[in-house]
Amino acid sequence: MDDAKQLEAFEAKIASGAKIEPKDWMPEAYRKQLIRMMSQHAHSEIVGMLPEGNWITRAPNLRRKAILLAKVQDEAGHGLYLYSATETLGIDRSELLAQLHTGKAKYSSIFNYPTLTWADIGAIGWLVDGAAIMNQTALARGSYGPYCRAMVRICKEESFHNRQGYEIMMHLAQGTPEQKALAQDALNRWWWPSIMMLGPSDDQSPNSDQLMRWKVKMESNDAIRQRFIDRTVPQADFIGLTIPDKDMKLDEKTGSYTHGPINWDEFFEVIKGNGPCNANRLKARVDADKKGAWVREAATAYAAKRSKEKLVA
Amino acid sequence: MTDSQWPVWEVFVQANPGISHKHVGNVHAADAEMAIQNARDVYTRRSEGISIWVVPANNISASSPEDQGAFFEPSNDKPYRHPTFYKIPEGVKYL
Numbered sequence: 154m155d156d157a158k159q160l161e162a163f164e165a166k167i168a169s170g171a172k173i174e175p176k177d178w179m180p181e182a183y184r185k186q187l188i189r190m191m192s193q194h195a196h197s198e199i200v201g202m203l204p205e206g207n208w209i210t211r212a213p214n215l216r217r218k219a220i221l222l223a224k225v226q227d228e229a230g231h232g233l234y235l236y237s238a239t240e241t242l243g244i245d246r247s248e249l250l251a252q253l254h255t256g257k258a259k260y261s262s263i264f265n266y267p268t269l270t271w272a273d274i275g276a277i278g279w280l281v282d283g284a285a286i287m288n289q290t291a292l293a294r295g296s297y298g299p300y301c302r303a304m305v306r307i308c309k310e311e312s313f314h315n316r317q318g319y320e321i322m323m324h325l326a327q328g329t330p331e332q333k334a335l336a337q338d339a340l341n342r343w344w345w346p347s348i349m350m351l352g353p354s355d356d357q358s359p360n361s362d363q364l365m366r367w368k369v370k371m372e373s374n375d376a377i378r379q380r381f382i383d384r385t386v387p388q389a390d391f392i393g394l395t396i397p398d399k400d401m402k403l404d405e406k407t408g409s410y411t412h413g414p415i416n417w418d419e420f421f422e423v424i425k426g427n428g429p430c431n432a433n434r435l436k437a438r439v440d441a442d443k444k445g446a447w448v449r450e451a452a453t454a455y456a457a458k459r460s461k462e463k464l465v466a
Numbered sequence: 467m468t469d470s471q472w473p474v475w476e477v478f479v480q481a482n483p484g485i486s487h488k489h490v491g492n493v494h495a496a497d498a499e500m501a502i503q504n505a506r507d508v509y510t511r512r513s514e515g516i517s518i519w520v521v522p523a524n525n526i527s528a529s530s531p532e533d534q535g536a537f538f539e540p541s542n543d544k545p546y547r548h549p550t551f552y553k554i555p556e557g558v559k560y561l
Contacts, residue, residue: 176531223511230508237492240474246494247471303491310512449496453470456497 167368172298175241186369187297188242189258192249195235196260199253200434202228204268205277213271220317221274227314231307238299254439262420263350265428272325272339278318280340280347280385286311287381288351296368319388326392333393340389341397348412349420351378357417379409386410474523475501477508479515487519495520 159178166173173179202225209225212218236246252258263281268274286308293304325336352358352374364370386403389396400413422428472494478487490509495501501520509515529537545551554561 174531176528226511230511233508234491245471449472452496452500453472459497
């Protein structure tokens with residue numbers, strides 16, 4: 154079959170709702186875009202362990218510590234599902250990691266903000282994971298089989314992340330005035346970065362028809378952001394916290410909240426590498442990779458030795 | 467030495483006694499033992515399984531998607547292999 158015919162068959166398959174699998178024919182642009190998106194997603198899960206890992210040793214009690222450990226371990230798992238799904242597109246994990254370490258590949262802007270207090274752990278679970286779920290449930294309906302399957306698995310697990318975060322915020326909000334202030338401060342700092350992490354507004358990031366048609370992207374950034382806001386504002390109201398947006402209003406007709414202007418300059422600065430923690434996050438990943446190299450080498454040598462012994466025996 | 471990230475192992479998990487192992491994904495590991503441990507940590511953190519198989523990914527051969535039509539054709543034109551192919555009069559029991 155020539156390329157035009159294959160493209161036609163490929164698009165018809167997607168339009169019918171069928172999934173594209175690794176060995177199926179796909180246009181180069183589809184493969185490239187997916188590698189970019191999926192690896193960025195995988196890197197975000199891995200880098201995302203850093204801000205939360207920061208609080209494991211200082212969790213306020215054993216219950217919270219066990220929960221946080223389990224959550225951070227989930228993020229590692231999510232990173233692995235996603236690297237594995239990305240590898241099905243014909244790229245090696247070592248190459249993907251090299252792209253992260255050299256700064257060629259990006260990860261979510263949100264993880265370049267610091268976790269200053271315990272309440273930030275609540276805010277991350279509630280807001281950051283909440284926003285991620287909005288995005289990921291949309292992606293689970295996409296066209297690439299391995300990515301969708303990873304998304305389904307991840308969404309199931311994220312729901313625990315989301316709820317444990319809200320629970321932390323709720324407890325703080327119901328605590329002493331100092332504790333409530335801590336929760337409000339975390340909400341104030343994480344709100345805007347959380348709604349920005351869903352990506353530039355539609356007029357700055359025109360969704361190419363092609364990516365929508367190929368079901369690489371399922372919904373526009375603004376649509377996902379609006380849904381996140383509409384679900385989250387009542388949750389804040391419920392525990393007596395205030396969304397730090399004086400322009401936020403409920404539109405009675407649509408049931409949607411209108412929000413104030415988003416500081417996109419900040420978003421693009423963070424993406425460019427000028428956020429509060431970019432250098433720190435990247436260094437932590439590069440160091441971990443370097444310091445772990447001997448473990449990978451030793452395990453390889455041990456496996457080789459054992460398989461030789463088996464042959465002799 | 468190049469940093470290999472270790473070979474890929476495909477992972478199969480049996481969720482409950484009495485049912486088949488099902489493919490769930492893969493892991494990187496230096497050897498089979500490590501692959502099983504990694505698979506446990508990556509794919510069964512919430513009691514999803516009671517048994518794990520791992521197979522080196524390069525030992526798996528697969529049918530090719532392009533030949534799907536021709537390859538599975540022999541079974542498509544044999545509806546008589548299905549019980550619903552046969553018309554049995556109403557009133558006949560246990561068939």
